[in-house]
Amino acid sequence: MGSLSLRNIHKSFGSVEVLKDINLEVDEGEFVIFVGPSGCGKSTLLRIIAGLEDASSGDVLIADQRVNTLPPSNRGIAMVFQTYALYPHLSVRKNMSLGLKQAKQPTKYITERVNLAADMLELTPYLDRRPAELSGGQRQRVAIGRAIVRNPKLFLFDEPLSNLDAALRVNTRLEIARLHRELETTIIYVTHDQVEAMTLADKIVVMQNGRIEQVGSPMELYNDPDNIFVAGFIGSPAMNFFSARLLEMPENIKTAGLRPEAISIKKSGKISGEISHLEHLGADTNVYIDVEGELITVRLFGQRDYEIGSTVYLGFSDDDVFIFDEAGRRVRN
Amino acid sequence: MNKVRHNPLNIFAAHAALLTYTVIALFPVIVILVNSFKTRRSIFRDPLALPNTDTFTLIGYETVLKQGDYFLYFQNSMIVTVASLFFILLFGSMAAFALSEYRFKGNTLMALYLAIGIMIPIRLGTISILQIMVASGLVNTLTALILVYIAQGLPLAVFILSEFMRQVSADLKDAGRIDGLSEYRIFFVLVLPLVRPAMATVAVFNMIPIWNDLWFPLILAPGEATKTLTLGSQIFIGQFVTDWNAVLSGLSMAILPVMILYVIFSRQLIRGITSGAVK
Ligand SMILES: Nc1ncnc2c1ncn2[C@@H]1O[C@H](COP(=O)(O)OP(=O)(O)OP(=O)(O)O)[C@@H](O)[C@H]1O
Ligand SMILES: [Mg+2]
Numbered sequence: 001m002g003s004l005s006l007r008n009i010h011k012s013f014g015s016v017e018v019l020k021d022i023n024l025e026v027d028e029g030e031f032v033i034f035v036g037p038s039g040c041g042k043s044t045l046l047r048i049i050a051g052l053e054d055a056s057s058g059d060v061l062i063a064d065q066r067v068n069t070l071p072p073s074n075r076g077i078a079m080v081f082q083t084y085a086l087y088p089h090l091s092v093r094k095n096m097s098l099g100l101k102q103a104k105q106p107t108k109y110i111t112e113r114v115n116l117a118a119d120m121l122e123l124t125p126y127l128d129r130r131p132a133e134l135s136g137g138q139r140q141r142v143a144i145g146r147a148i149v150r151n152p153k154l155f156l157f158d159e160p161l162s163n164l165d166a167a168l169r170v171n172t173r174l175e176i177a178r179l180h181r182e183l184e185t186t187i188i189y190v191t192h193d194q195v196e197a198m199t200l201a202d203k204i205v206v207m208q209n210g211r212i213e214q215v216g217s218p219m220e221l222y223n224d225p226d227n228i229f230v231a232g233f234i235g236s237p238a239m240n241f242f243s244a245r246l247l248e249m250p251e252n253i254k255t256a257g258l259r260p261e262a263i264s265i266k267k268s269g270k271i272s273g274e275i276s277h278l279e280h281l282g283a284d285t286n287v288y289i290d291v292e293g294e295l296i297t298v299r300l301f302g303q304r305d306y307e308i309g310s311t312v313y314l315g316f317s318d319d320d321v322f323i324f325d326e327a328g329r330r331v332r333n
Numbered sequence: 334m335n336k337v338r339h340n341p342l343n344i345f346a347a348h349a350a351l352l353t354y355t356v357i358a359l360f361p362v363i364v365i366l367v368n369s370f371k372t373r374r375s376i377f378r379d380p381l382a383l384p385n386t387d388t389f390t391l392i393g394y395e396t397v398l399k400q401g402d403y404f405l406y407f408q409n410s411m412i413v414t415v416a417s418l419f420f421i422l423l424f425g426s427m428a429a430f431a432l433s434e435y436r437f438k439g440n441t442l443m444a445l446y447l448a449i450g451i452m453i454p455i456r457l458g459t460i461s462i463l464q465i466m467v468a469s470g471l472v473n474t475l476t477a478l479i480l481v482y483i484a485q486g487l488p489l490a491v492f493i494l495s496e497f498m499r500q501v502s503a504d505l506k507d508a509g510r511i512d513g514l515s516e517y518r519i520f521f522v523l524v525l526p527l528v529r530p531a532m533a534t535v536a537v538f539n540m541i542p543i544w545n546d547l548w549f550p551l552i553l554a555p556g557e558a559t560k561t562l563t564l565g566s567q568i569f570i571g572q573f574v575t576d577w578n579a580v581l582s583g584l585s586m587a588i589l590p591v592m593i594l595y596v597i598f599s600r601q602l603i604r605g606i607t608s609g610a611v612k
Contacts, residue, residue: 052507073513085504091524102513146508 002028002063002153002186004049007060011044011210016046017061020210022058026188026203031180033190034190035233036207042190045207046156049188051075063153073102079149079156082163086131086146092118093127096146110149117145120179144176148183157189171329176200182185194236198222206230228328230259237286240296244323246271253331255324260286260299262320265306269313275306289314362588369393370579376577395567397586399580405558406565409541411590413561414543417482418536424483425490425535426498426528427513430520432491433498444495453575455481456548466553473556481549486539497531498524530592533601540598544591561586 004026011019013220019042019067026032047053049060051072060067065199067075078099086095093114100110115324118124121141131139140160145153160176160265161169180187191197197204198218206213206221206229215227225231230313237260265287275290280303287306295318296314306312367383375388380433382388393577397403432444462481463472495527501524509519525532533543550564569579 047507050507052510052512071513072507072511077511079508079511081504081508083502083504085502087505087508087523096513099512146512149513209456 003189004059004154005059005061005064006045006049007059009048009060010056011041011048011053012056018210019048019055022210022212024205024212024215026186028186029184031187031189031200031202031269032205033201033203034188034205034207035192035194035197036213037233038192043158043209043304046079046158046188046190047249049154050077050079050156064322073099075154077156078150078152079158079300080140080143080147080153080160082159084131084143084163086139086142088131089132090121090127092134092142092145095131095142096149099146099150113149113151114145117148120148120182120186121145123173124161124168125270133222136164137172140164140172143173144179148179152185155187155189156266157187159191160189161191161193173200194234198234204234206233216261226330228255228257228324228330231324231330235259237297237299241324242294242296244293246291246294247321249323252325253323254326255328257322258296258316258320258326260297262316263296264315265289265300266313267297269315272311273314275308275310275312278306278308348576352560359602361448365581366585366588369578373578376581382496388413391578393580393582394586396576396579397583398547398561399544401560401568402557403562403565403583403586406560407586407590409441409475409559410544410587410595413482414449414540414594416479417476417486417543418539420479420483421490421539422536423488424596425487426494426525427520427533428472428487429494429498430524433495447491450484451492455485459548463552471553473554473559475554478549478561481553482539482546486543490535491537493535494528497528519576523545529601533598536598537595539574540591540594544587567576 004024005022006022009019009022010017022045028219030309034045036042044053048055049062051060051067051070055068062075062077072079075316087098089113090098092216096117097110100113114122114127118127121144123141126134126138126142131142134142135148139322140163144160161172164172176187176189179232180200185252189196189200201218202216204218204221205215208229214221216224216232221230225234232241239257239259240263241255241257244256247256249256252258271291273289273296275287275296276290277288279286279288282303285300286300286302287304289298289312291314322331325331347603348570364380368380370384370390370393371382371388372390374382375382382601384390409464428447432447466472471480493502505523505527506519509523514522545563547567550559550561554560555564565584566580569576569583570602
């Protein structure tokens with residue numbers, strides 16, 4: 001019912017091509033997250049799925065039906081915007097019910113849906129307030145409520161948490177995860193927050209420059225990245241890259257990568273460096289080591305102390321080294 | 334910012350400047366109002382004095398109300414001003430919405446074309462306008478005036494309103510589209526209320542010149558039935574004798590309706606309902 005297929009989607013604004021041959025299959029009930037650097041075309045792709053923007057070429061299929069020419073309101077979707085986009089002059093109740101009213105649903109059904117959504121999001125006490133009289137978190141919940149009320153086949157979220165403070169972000173993240181479990185609807189979610197992507201997604205779509213770089217579950221992307229971009233994008237602190245000559249690799253290998261958490265600090269070894277900076281995070285410690293001019297990050301569990309400027313050796317297992325060829329593609333052995 | 338605002342010296346300076354300006358701006362109006370209640374003699378002998386039992390008279394108002402058809406002129410002015418404003422705001426905001434919201438070929442060109450009218454005074458085209466009105470049989474009708482004033486007001490209205498409409502959150506309009514609102518409902522229900530302050534500005538800018546205009550009423554609609562207030566008041570200003578009592582009384586009464594309209598619009602100017610719509 002709620003599946004989504006994107007087939008050969010291209011999009012240009014004038015002469016600028018912002019989406020290049022996007023192909024994607026999303027199964028019903030999946031939680032899919034688009035991540036990628038700013039300007040890579042995530043929002044544009046989401047707006048094409050919603051029907052707010054026309055693709056230059058290609059097909060969008062929702063629940064196996066080609067929807068290219070359907071207006072947004074007939075596509076069976078609901079969207080939550082980064083800026084909430086609540087109607088300022090309408091009460092919370094009217095904000096949530098407007099879509100169903102436009103679709104000429106019976107009043108009784110509308111009231112039922114609104115009450116259900118309000119209940120789910122603990123908004124019942126605020127139903128008669130205007131958006132201006134709510135806090136940021138409450139406004140975001142109303143925006144989510146407005147989407148739930150429509151009972152869509154497909155939820156679209158465009159960076160819904162980026163205007164919230166850190167504590168509220170965690171709460172709302174948990175709430176969205178719970179909603180996904182309860183509603184069992186397909187969700188497409190755009191973010192550039194790693195943690196959101198890793199914790200919420202069934203499937204992550206990593207984009208760069210209007211292209212899909214890799215699609216996979218969070219752990220697939222973490223353990224088995226296809227290329228240097230995905231390897232560097234997923235994981236925090238980011239993977240260390242250094243020229244392969246440090247490890248004496250074959251000719252075609254240009255770059256080697258090592259996750260900060262895969263390195264330990266030893267008293268002796270093959271590669272040595274100088275400690276240049278320490279970050280104490282409480283639960284773990286980030287150590288920055290200068291190895292022949294390249295800065296390597298090491299993430300150590302617990303609280304450690306080292307003297308800045310002291311010489312140490314890197315310890316790691318060869319199995320943890322990712323290697324990439326000249327074009328940045330992963331070389332698997 | 335708060336510090337600056339709460340500094341008593343700054344508050345004093347700001348108020349002094351504002352008060353001075355208010356006095357200067359209001360002085361002529363007050364003089365007109367005060368003198369409209371005085372006899373002709375005391376107007377000239379002591380123009381700044383308040384009327385007392387000796388000098389108080391309503392003769393000016395009586396003349397105005399008796400001579401000419403003051404109420405008809407008044408009504409004509411009102412119809413022309415209100416109708417022109419209504420259509421300037423309606424068409425202006427619709428054009429502004431199209432220019433700011435939709436991407437189409439020639440968008441920039443169209444915006445420029447519409448803005449040219451700001452720089453070229455419509456009076457340059459008076460003769461052609463008169464010819465058109467004669468040809469279409471609209472001479473001596475209020476419609477002629479209304480049409481001309483709409484054309485005169487639209488360029489600035491489109492320019493100001495499209496600038497404001499660009500600032501209305503795109504997400505808000507998109508949320509409306511997803512909820513199934515038509516483009517017309519999005520325009521009337523979501524966008525217009527948010528640009529109300531800009532609409533009021535445009536209304537105030539256009540209202541005064543239309544109400545006070547002498548040129549087009551004189552050329553296009555000088556007939557007795559279509560005279561506007563400004564044109565009608567001219568009968569008291571003669572080449573040799575001017576009935577100052579009547580002129581001052583006529584002017585005083587003409588201020589009132591503009592003031593009422595202004596109060597209505599300035600309320601809108603102050604009110605902002607955007608807060609909380611978008612972060
Ligand atoms: N209406 C438009 N006209 C022209 N170019 C546009 C338009 N909308 C987006 N773009 C361009 O398309 C590219 C992709 O934009 P998009 O908003 O999809 O990025 P994004 O991945 O969502 O970025 P962010 O993470 O910053 O939100 C950008 O380079 C942007 O400049
Ligand atoms: Mg975006």
